[in-house]
Amino acid sequence: MRSLESLSLPHPNAPQSCLWGTGSEAGRNPVPKISKLPLGRSKIKSLAVRMSLVTSSGGTGKKNPHGIGKNDGVIIVDHGSRRKESNLMLNEFAAMFKDKTGYPIVEPAHMELAEPSIKDAFGICVQQGAKRVVVSPFFLFPGRHWHQDIPSLTAEAAKEHPGVPYLITAPLGLHELLVDVVNDRINYCLSHLAGDVKECDVCVDTNKCKFTSH
Structure with a gap:
């Protein structure tokens, strides 16, 4: 049976590996460890359910008392690209995320190749009161x-x-809602090929949304 690398989420009574870090802990990795999990349907389903965390708004629709507060800043960080258009899409997503969640402080950041950097975004969050x-x-x-x-x-x-x-x-990982996102992308492209809808904003003028054979 194949295996994949995925999050090993601890039992509630186990020592916590997802900890708040501080600037004095540079070099220390504050994120959960990775373990090998069998790629079986029951394992994937179990992990996906455990990854479907309750958010303070949206998500399951339930209020999370431990969610983001007015003094918390959120940085959404991607890899970063040399293509300006790709980087601008993260700005749009961060704005959409802020509007959807109602979180007061949300900033985009790129790990490399573009600005704002994680350092820039961290400082902006603090300036806004985080x-x-x-x-x-x-x-x-x-x-x-x-x-x-x-x-x-x-x-x-x-x-x-x-x-x-x-x-x-944690990264996006095996979240059940990603199934809906991928399925939506597939069906939209097929609907475009059938002439029912226009090209999406990503594919427009790229001539990529078509079947190709060799």
Whole structure:
């Protein structure tokens, strides 16, 4: 049976590995460890359910008393691109996320290749009154960037703001809502090919939304 790398979420009574970090902990990885999980349907379903966390707005529709507060800043960080258009899409997503959730402080950041950097976004959050900063990686799965690069860059950013703890969340991972997103993309493209809808904003004028054979 194949295996995949995914989050090993601890039992509620187990020692917590997802901790608030501070600038004095540069070099320490504050994010959960990774373990091998069998790629079986029951395992994937179980993990997906556990990854479907309750949010303070949207999501399951329930209020999370431990969710983002008025003194919390959220940084949504992607890899970063040399293409300006790709970087601008993160700005649009961050604005959409802020509008949808109602969180008061939400900033985009790029891990590399473009600005604003994680350091820039961290500082902007603090300037807006953030007493804690939550870094949410806009990545699918936990690779090297999640294990090493983002924690290192965030720790360096936090050094300039003593006393402001930060938390790096899990990446998107095996979340059940991603099934709906992927399915929506597939069906929209097929509907476009059938002439029912226009090209989406991503594909427009690219001539990519078509079947190709060789």
